[in-house]
Amino acid sequence: MKKKRYIILSLAVMLSVLTVSGQDNQQKPYNRSSIYPLYVTHPGTKMFEEIFTALWELPVPDKFNDHCLSLRIVNAADSKDAGKFEEDMAKFFAENQVAKRMVSKWFNRDKETGAFNINLVSDRGYYNASQADLNLALKTARGQAMLADAGEQLIPNTFIVVSDVTYVDKQERAENAVAFFQVLGAVAGAVPKSDNNKGSVANLAKSISDLGGSISDMVAGFTVKIESHLFQLVWDDATASTFYSQYYYDAQNIDEDKKSAYEADENTFKLKYIGSYKATSDKTVMRGVKNDEEVFRKVLARATDKNIVALQKQFDVFKVVMPVYKVQGDKILVQIGLKEGVSANSKYEVVERVEDANGNISYHRKGVIKPVAKQIWDNRYMAVEEEAVNANLNYTTFEVVSGSGFYHGMLVREIKF
Amino acid sequence: MKKILSFSILIMLVGTVIGQSLTAKKEGKQWGFVNERDSFVVAPQYDAVGDFIGAYAWVNRGGKVKKNNLPVGGKWGLINEKGELVCPLEYDFVAMPSEELVAVNEGGVMSDNNMQGGKWGYVDVRTGKLVVSAEYDKVGNFYNGAAWVVKNKQYGLINNKGELTIDCQYESVSDCYNNKVVWLEKNGKYALSDQKGHLLTDFVYIDYSGFVENVAWVKNDESLFGLINGKGEILLQPRYIKVMPFYNNVAAVFSKAGQIGLVNTQGKEIARTVYAGSSQRFGVSQFKTSTKIFSYLTHPQLGNSWIDQDGKVIARGVKIVYKITDVIPEALWDF
Numbered sequence: 046m047k048k049k050r051y052i053i054l055s056l057a058v059m060l061s062v063l064t065v066s067g068q069d070n071q072q073k074p075y076n077r078s079s080i081y082p083l084y085v086t087h088p089g090t091k092m093f094e095e096i097f098t099a100l101w102e103l104p105v106p107d108k109f110n111d112h113c114l115s116l117r118i119v120n121a122a123d124s125k126d127a128g129k130f131e132e133d134m135a136k137f138f139a140e141n142q143v144a145k146r147m148v149s150k151w152f153n154r155d156k157e158t159g160a161f162n163i164n165l166v167s168d169r170g171y172y173n174a175s176q177a178d179l180n181l182a183l184k185t186a187r188g189q190a191m192l193a194d195a196g197e198q199l200i201p202n203t204f205i206v207v208s209d210v211t212y213v214d215k216q217e218r219a220e221n222a223v224a225f226f227q228v229l230g231a232v233a234g235a236v237p238k239s240d241n242n243k244g245s246v247a248n249l250a251k252s253i254s255d256l257g258g259s260i261s262d263m264v265a266g267f268t269v270k271i272e273s274h275l276f277q278l279v280w281d282d283a284t285a286s287t288f289y290s291q292y293y294y295d296a297q298n299i300d301e302d303k304k305s306a307y308e309a310d311e312n313t314f315k316l317k318y319i320g321s322y323k324a325t326s327d328k329t330v331m332r333g334v335k336n337d338e339e340v341f342r343k344v345l346a347r348a349t350d351k352n353i354v355a356l357q358k359q360f361d362v363f364k365v366v367m368p369v370y371k372v373q374g375d376k377i378l379v380q381i382g383l384k385e386g387v388s389a390n391s392k393y394e395v396v397e398r399v400e401d402a403n404g405n406i407s408y409h410r411k412g413v414i415k416p417v418a419k420q421i422w423d424n425r426y427m428a429v430e431e432e433a434v435n436a437n438l439n440y441t442t443f444e445v446v447s448g449s450g451f452y453h454g455m456l457v458r459e460i461k462f
Numbered sequence: 463m464k465k466i467l468s469f470s471i472l473i474m475l476v477g478t479v480i481g482q483s484l485t486a487k488k489e490g491k492q493w494g495f496v497n498e499r500d501s502f503v504v505a506p507q508y509d510a511v512g513d514f515i516g517a518y519a520w521v522n523r524g525g526k527v528k529k530n531n532l533p534v535g536g537k538w539g540l541i542n543e544k545g546e547l548v549c550p551l552e553y554d555f556v557a558m559p560s561e562e563l564v565a566v567n568e569g570g571v572m573s574d575n576n577m578q579g580g581k582w583g584y585v586d587v588r589t590g591k592l593v594v595s596a597e598y599d600k601v602g603n604f605y606n607g608a609a610w611v612v613k614n615k616q617y618g619l620i621n622n623k624g625e626l627t628i629d630c631q632y633e634s635v636s637d638c639y640n641n642k643v644v645w646l647e648k649n650g651k652y653a654l655s656d657q658k659g660h661l662l663t664d665f666v667y668i669d670y671s672g673f674v675e676n677v678a679w680v681k682n683d684e685s686l687f688g689l690i691n692g693k694g695e696i697l698l699q700p701r702y703i704k705v706m707p708f709y710n711n712v713a714a715v716f717s718k719a720g721q722i723g724l725v726n727t728q729g730k731e732i733a734r735t736v737y738a739g740s741s742q743r744f745g746v747s748q749f750k751t752s753t754k755i756f757s758y759l760t761h762p763q764l765g766n767s768w769i770d771q772d773g774k775v776i777a778r779g780v781k782i783v784y785k786i787t788d789v790i791p792e793a794l795w796d797f
Contacts, residue, residue, distance in 0.1 A: 085786060097783075115734075115796040122787045137786045141795075149797040153731065156797070157701065157718055164730060296699050 078202040078365060079112035079169070080105060081147065082349065085209040087121050092212040092341075096269065099341035100210065106353060108365045108385060110169050112203055114146055121209065131274060131318055134207055138276070143205070144314035145307075147278050148288065151200055159304030160296040170199050200285075203278040204363060205316060206356070208349055213268040213325060267344050269326050273352035275319040275363060287313050319362065322355040324348065333430025346426035354386030357459070366456045369395065370440050377414050378440040379457050382422030386459075387441050389418050393457040395448060411455060412448015416441050484543055486511045486519075495519070495545065504545035509536060515558050517542055518587070523551055525572075534572045540564055540587065548587040554580055559587050560603035563622060568596040582611075584624065594624035608638035608657050619644060619657060628659040639673045641692035651683075654694045662694030674708045675727040687715070689729050697729025734796045 084100045086093060100118055105111040122133055138144060152161035292307040294300045326348035334340050357363045365385065371378040377395070381387055392415050396408045420442035421435060428436040445451075484495040484503055494506035495514075510522040510533040518540050525536025538556045540549035549556055555567040555577045563584045570580020583596035584604075600612035607622050611630065618630035619638070628635065628646070636645040638657060645652045651665040669681035676692040680700065688700030704716040711727045723734040784790050 086783075088783070115794060116784075116790060118783060119788075120783050120785045122785055133786050140789050146795055146797045154797060155701070 077108065077110050077169070078204060078363070079199075080109035081112045081114060081203075081205045082106075083116070083205055083207045084118045085121050085207060086118055087211055090212060092267070095267075095337070095341050096210055096212060096345070099338065099345050102342055103346055103349065106350060106384075108367065108381070112147060112150060114143070114150065116141075130209065130272070131321070134274060134276070135316075135318065138205075138316050139311075142311065142314070144278055144316045145310065147203060147205075148200075148280075148314055151203070152293070155296070158296060158299050159294070159301075159307060160299060161293050162295055166199065201278065201280040202362075203280070204319075205276040205278075206349075206353060207274045207276065208352065209272045209274075210345065211270050213270055267340055268328075269344060269348055270323070271326065271345075271348045271352055272321060272323040273349070273356060274321045275356045275360060276316040277319050277362060279315045279317050284313060284315075319360050320356065322352050322359065324352055324355065327351070330431050330433075332432055333427060339427070343427045350384050350426065351386075354384075358386060364458050366396075366458045369451060369453055369455045369457060371453055372451050375445060376417070377443040377445070377451055377457075379443060380422075380440045381457075382424035382435075382438070382441050383428075384424045384426070387416055387421050389416060389421070391416055392446065392460050393443065394460045395451055396456045396458065398456060408456070410448075411450060413446040413460070414443035414451075414457065415446050417444050484514055484519075486513060493521075503543075504541065509533065514543065518548065518559055518564075520556055520558075521547075521551065532572055532575050538566075540585075542587075548590055549585045550590055553585075556585075557603075560605065560609070561607065561622065562587050563593070563604050563609075565601050565603075566592070566596065584609075593622075594620060602637060606638040606640050606642060608642075608644070610635040610637070610644075617647075619659070621657070627657050628655070639692075641673055641676050643673070643692055643694075645670055652680075654690065663690065671707070675711055677708070677727045677729070679705050689725065691729075698725060 082103070082105060086097050086100065097118060105113060119137070149161075151165055152163065153165050154161050292303050292310070294303055326344045334343060357365065365381075367379055367381050367385075369377055370380045379393075392413055394413055395411045397411050399407050399409060401407075419435075420438070422438040422441045423433040423435045425433070443457075484497060486493055487496045487500075487502070487506070488494075489502075489506040491509070492506035493508045493511040494502050495504035495511070497503050508521040508523055509525055510527045512520040520538055521541050522533045522536045522538050525533025525538075527533045537551045538553050539547050539551035540556050540559070542548050549564050549566065553566040553568060554570050555572065557565040564587055565582055566585050567577055567580045567582050570577045572578075581596040582598045582601040583592055584594035584601070585591065586593045598611040598613055599615070602610040604622060608619050608627065609622075610617050611620050611626075612618075613630040616630040617632045617635040618626055619628035619635050620626050628644075632646045632648055633650070634645075634647040638644050642657055643654055643662065644657065646655050646659075646661075646665075648665050650668070652667045652670055653665040654662040654670075656662065666682060667680040668683055668685075671679040673692060677689055677697060678692075679687050680690055681687050682700040684700070685703070686700040687702040687705040688696060689698035689705075690696055698715075701717065702715040703718055706714040708727060712724050712732070713726075715723050715725055717723065724732050726732055
């Protein structure tokens with residue numbers, strides 16, 4: 046790992062690392078990415094209130110650290126003001142200094158004093174750094190390595206997913222659906238002539254039969270289109286160096302000049318656009334759903350989760366890593382499932398996090414695994430209430446494709462194949 | 463917020479009864495105690511008695527009683543539920559025991575239900591013996607093995623052997639908390655100390671709260687609140703204009719910037735919002751399908767908000783939402 050040096054003016058900035066915490070009898074630490082889901086809604090359109098309320102209640106995907114700012118939902122621009130969506134968002138981020146606020150959150154900045162601390166960094170990175178030990182010099186190799194690791198593994202893996210949510214009008218769906226039903230009606234009972242039709246008919250019949258009696262047709266058919274745009278916080282050597290040398294100070298060393306300079310800085314902190322994915326929500330199984338609000342939340346949660354999975358598949362930088370939960374004989378158990386997009390065709394690499402005597406962290410591939418058919422955990426939102434098959438598994442079982450010597454605490458990450 | 467312990471003689475008058483099994487009853491001119499079957503367990507022999515508070519009741523012989531007043535004169539003692547005198551009838555006043563030690567007064571006079579003058583010491587109810595001689599002008603109850611005492615208007619601290627562990631030199635000394643610390647006052651400021659008078663902080667605080675889970679709120683001379691632990695270490699710097707008591711290890715804090723945050727007893731900020739509201743409370747509510755601790759907040763623009771104890775913010779009744787072409791007001795950003 047390349048050694049990095051940061052010019053630190055104040056000793057109070059220094060981080061003290063003793064050990065990377067990792068209890069032998071529990072899950073070893075791993076660095077999750079951090080995510081800030083931000084939603085864009087369209088007031089004045091059908092179902093706006095229902096969508097808005099449901100979005101407020103959506104949980105942050107549990108395989109990520111929650112890096113939300115106070116602003117969670119914005120309305121789309123008026124059509125006369127709207128440009129290309131990514132450009133509108135980039136302008137919004139710049140004018141509202143969103144990237145800098147996300148850095149402020151990383152370092153727990155106090156808005157009044159401008160002071161920072163490393164509490165969140167140490168919590169998320171499982172570093173055993175004590176706030177009281179801030180004055181210990183980062184001049185120790187271990188301290189520098191810890192900060193470098195946080196700077197490479199943690200903070201750069203911070204993302205905003207902006208999801209533009211629009212309601213798909215029932216009438217428009219109904220007209221298409223009627224046409225579809227009419228076609229199916231003609232072939233009902235007949236032997237399907239192609240494999241494609243066979244799958245579609247089976248799914249349709251299942252979802253019709255599962256419609257809850259207490260949910261209105263309108264709500265039962267609630268469908269949204271979600272376009273998700275992925276942005277990544279830029280945290281490179283230059284950004285980190287500027288931050289630590291020009292802006293960072295702690296509560297014991299208040300510096301009004303640095304405070305003013307940080308607040309005035311409009312150029313250092315940026316977000317980088319990675320890519321987008323657009324999809325329509327799947328049909329919702331009504332079993333286990335008790336009221337309209339649960340329908341909206343279920344549809345939105347599953348749709349946003351699906352978009353996140355698609356973005357992860359498309360963009361390596363956004364992939365999640367998960368620890369190996371257990372090793373049972375020649376099977377490896379990992380607590381991921383359908384929500385993370387695990388399928389029979391998925392393949393994952395298993396990596397080992399290694400720390401040397403100086404605290405430098407590196408990741409070594411140890412092998413490749415794939416899910417065992419019919420043992421994929423259904424951990425999608427409300428899968429348990431839906432009584433979905435495999436909803437109660439609590440993990441997916443994997444078999445080895447290559448490699449050996451796997452153990453609890455190693456990390457897995459999906460790979461393209 | 464600060465707690466200054468003093469005897470509550472009113473408690474004697476009101477006679478809060480806890481765990482009572484005996485009831486005072488007069489026969490002739492003398493008082494005794496009867497059980498549920500109305501049989502005397504303690505024969506009528508006293509000129510005045512108090513109700514049992516816990517396992518003890520005060521008794522008086524020779525005093526003069528006016529209606530609804532404590533007896534004047536005579537000698538006081540303390541009996542247990544068997545009628546045994548655990549504190550002999552030798553004193554001019556006795557309080558209720560704390561940690562098996564009962565404060566007793568010698569030489570004082572009861573006036574308007576207040577004990578005036580005299581000196582205070584302590585009797586051990588297990589032996590009936592005076593273990594702390596009556597030499598103090600005022601004394602407090604024993605908590606966690608220590609009690610404050612006053613001599614010549616100066617406060618100090620004694621242990622349950624009567625040893626003066628902190629000399630009488632302070633303007634006040636608080637009760638001893640279960641983490642074995644006390645607050646000392648000097649020149650109108652407070653410092654945290656151990657039971658031996660070793661200072662854990664300087665005399666810099668103008669107010670303090672009691673310890674909960676080994677942490678306490680402190681207020682500095684800028685009227686800002688911070689959080690310290692039982693070692694006097696600062697967990698949160700004083701910067702909050704208002705703080706709430708800890709509830710389930712979580713407390714709300716209000717900053718000058720108009721933000722409300724939630725902090726835990728480790729001094730970690732677990733949530734921060736822009737909802738500096740006019741109403742705020744903690745409560746337990748059925749939220750979705752589970753019971754959660756929550757904080758309810760309001761904001762003039764954003765409407766109402768709920769934060770649960772995990773720091774998750776869920777808004778209700780949002781009034782205004784901004785567009786992606788807007789510059790959001792700084793006050794609405796938490797970072």
